[in-house]
Amino acid sequence: MLRLAELRKSKGITQKELADKLGVTQKTISTWELGTREPSIESLIWLCHILQTTIDNLVNNPNVYSSPDSATDEGWYMRKAFFASLQKASPLELEKMGEMMNIMFPHLKPTVEKGDV
Numbered sequence: 763m764l765r766l767a768e769l770r771k772s773k774g775i776t777q778k779e780l781a782d783k784l785g786v787t788q789k790t791i792s793t794w795e796l797g798t799r800e801p802s803i804e805s806l807i808w809l810c811h812i813l814q815t816t817i818d819n820l821v822n823n824p825n826v827y828s829s830p831d832s833a834t835d836e837g838w839y840m841r842k843a844f845f846a847s848l849q850k851a852s853p854l855e856l857e858k859m860g861e862m863m864n865i866m867f868p869h870l871k872p873t874v875e876k877g878d879v
Contacts, residue, residue: 767795804860
């Protein structure tokens with residue numbers, strides 16, 4: 763599901779370098795790339811910031827920016843505005859957004875192994 767390995771390699775970043783930037787282990791990056799575990803919302807936001815991409819591109823969802831089916835598709839416009847705001851957010855704003863997402867969607871938090879964070 764994640765295009766993490768492809769995007770990481772296209773930026774010339776190793777798993778170790780990415781892990782160091784995120785404050786996780788190389789093993790964690792490997793499990794995300796293999797699809798055996800998924801990153802938290804906060805980690806997804808940081809991954810996008812580091813890799814200079816959007817969440818929809820990272821999770822391989824090309825339809826987020828595709829044209830709406832109708833002029834009344836408010837969800838499409840809201841998604842587009844949200845992802846555009848992520849691209850303009852500072853690291854502190856991204857951190858705060860991640861915290862809010864974890865509060866709003868606690869069921870999306872992955873199980874964290876010791877030493878991963």
